Amino acid sequence: MPTPFKRDVKTRALYQEPAPHIDKDNPFQSMMERFDVAAELLELDTGLYDVLRSPSRIHITSIPVVMDDGRLRVFEGYRVIHSEVLGPSKGGIRFAPDVHVDEVKALAAWMTWKCAVVGVPFGGAKGGVTCDPSTMSAGEVERLTRRYTANLIDVFGPDKDIPAPDMNTNEQVMAWLLDTYSMHARRTETAVVTGKPLLIGGSEGRREATGRGVMTTTLAAMERLGMRASQATVAVQGFGNVGSVAAKLLREQGCKVVAVSDVSGGYYNADGIDIDAAAAYAAEHDRSLAGFDGAEPLTNEELLALDVDVLAPCAKENQITAENAGDVKAKIVAEGANGPTTPEADAILNENGVLVIPDILANAGGVTVSYFEWVQDRQGYFWSADRVNRRLDRMMRGAFNRVYDAAETYDTSMRIGAYVIAIEKVAGALKMRGIYA
Numbered sequence: 001m002p003t004p005f006k007r008d009v010k011t012r013a014l015y016q017e018p019a020p021h022i023d024k025d026n027p028f029q030s031m032m033e034r035f036d037v038a039a040e041l042l043e044l045d046t047g048l049y050d051v052l053r054s055p056s057r058i059h060i061t062s063i064p065v066v067m068d069d070g071r072l073r074v075f076e077g078y079r080v081i082h083s084e085v086l087g088p089s090k091g092g093i094r095f096a097p098d099v100h101v102d103e104v105k106a107l108a109a110w111m112t113w114k115c116a117v118v119g120v121p122f123g124g125a126k127g128g129v130t131c132d133p134s135t136m137s138a139g140e141v142e143r144l145t146r147r148y149t150a151n152l153i154d155v156f157g158p159d160k161d162i163p164a165p166d167m168n169t170n171e172q173v174m175a176w177l178l179d180t181y182s183m184h185a186r187r188t189e190t191a192v193v194t195g196k197p198l199l200i201g202g203s204e205g206r207r208e209a210t211g212r213g214v215m216t217t218t219l220a221a222m223e224r225l226g227m228r229a230s231q232a233t234v235a236v237q238g239f240g241n242v243g244s245v246a247a248k249l250l251r252e253q254g255c256k257v258v259a260v261s262d263v264s265g266g267y268y269n270a271d272g273i274d275i276d277a278a279a280a281y282a283a284e285h286d287r288s289l290a291g292f293d294g295a296e297p298l299t300n301e302e303l304l305a306l307d308v309d310v311l312a313p314c315a316k317e318n319q320i321t322a323e324n325a326g327d328v329k330a331k332i333v334a335e336g337a338n339g340p341t342t343p344e345a346d347a348i349l350n351e352n353g354v355l356v357i358p359d360i361l362a363n364a365g366g367v368t369v370s371y372f373e374w375v376q377d378r379q380g381y382f383w384s385a386d387r388v389n390r391r392l393d394r395m396m397r398g399a400f401n402r403v404y405d406a407a408e409t410y411d412t413s414m415r416i417g418a419y420v421i422a423i424e425k426v427a428g429a430l431k432m433r434g435i436y437a
Ligand SMILES: NC(=O)C1=CN([C@@H]2O[C@H](COP(=O)(O)OP(=O)(O)OC[C@H]3O[C@@H](n4cnc5c(N)ncnc54)[C@H](O)[C@@H]3O)[C@@H](O)[C@H]2O)C=CC1
Pocket: 165, 166, 167, 168, 169, 210, 237, 238, 239, 240, 241, 242, 243, 261, 262, 263, 264, 300, 314, 315, 316, 317, 336, 337, 338, 339, 363, 364, 366, 367
């Protein structure tokens, strides 16, 4: 096996300290720690550094919703536009109880870097509403979505800012967003949102795209490490849109998926989980694996420490930390989720020779097919699933190779290699446009 990439060294010598209110487990801080290392490697001008670290706009909005019992509740919603340097801003919307502005800021910045790494002509944005959709009816979620969209109507637009699904949002939520926007615009505007149903301008392959990108980049990493898919074991944390599809597609490539998990806990079977059965079970049980009997129970912590070849964290931020990174036995960590590994954990994984395929590369399949969807909507001409998947695989493979090569050139991790590519591209565009003149 090739020598693992070297541990990253950061000095913060050139750049300002992060804002003092940001604590160390904060996702924005976590993003900035990696940004700082890459900026130093690039010897990035300190002025450009300041521009790139700062979101271009933060929208915070109160969303009044009449609940089914007649009570009026007010939710807080966000849309952070991190950058529009490479094109209109792009990024998902998340509905979750722990959504907060610094999380959305980090997710928006990750979108900027992700689009640049994979080569789609978008800037970065992200949205979120602090709410618990598991306790809300479909009608309540629809009213929340429509009011959130109406409040941000001037922000969104096919040439301005284009949302998509993320945690706890789906095609139906995107359809409500499209409809609300179109009512205000007085015309049907399909390209204002991606990840929507096929019937109203969605793309073949978008639902599976993020998991598919996780599969493609994992296979590319296996090739680099001389591993065979047919002999590889896999554990997947999170069994939603990303995790369930990644598990299914890796299984189809010959891997043995021995463990999956969701918020209800983990499920282990040394002979391999029947992923179709698990997906069918979750579909029938309100998206939950609780009670799935095709496997033995284990905790999410135990899943992360399993003796497998590939670990795919596909749930949420800060799952692999300084406390548990030393227990990770996988040779490859494929980050389906955004921000699942803390900077301290990165250092431990690098030291232990684990190849981490960073989130801004591994999960970029979603935004890549969102780009294809936007292109198709604007042309009014729709592609076959085969065409979408072939183009996606080509772009993910190309991005993987560029990041791997950058990591070798700079003698660093794939994560920092990915940041180097992204920052170089966005900073270059910024200078060329003269914004920084
Ligand atoms: N949906 C998409 O196209 C994209 C999603 N992502 C990222 O992938 C991650 C997952 O997103 P989706 O699959 O869309 O969300 P989802 O809402 O469809 O699924 C989330 C899954 O994670 C599980 N989960 C939540 N908390 C957990 C915990 N503490 N431990 C274990 N499992 C837990 C849930 O039970 C569920 O199975 C997020 O970080 C998201 O930002 C990244 C790129 C694109």
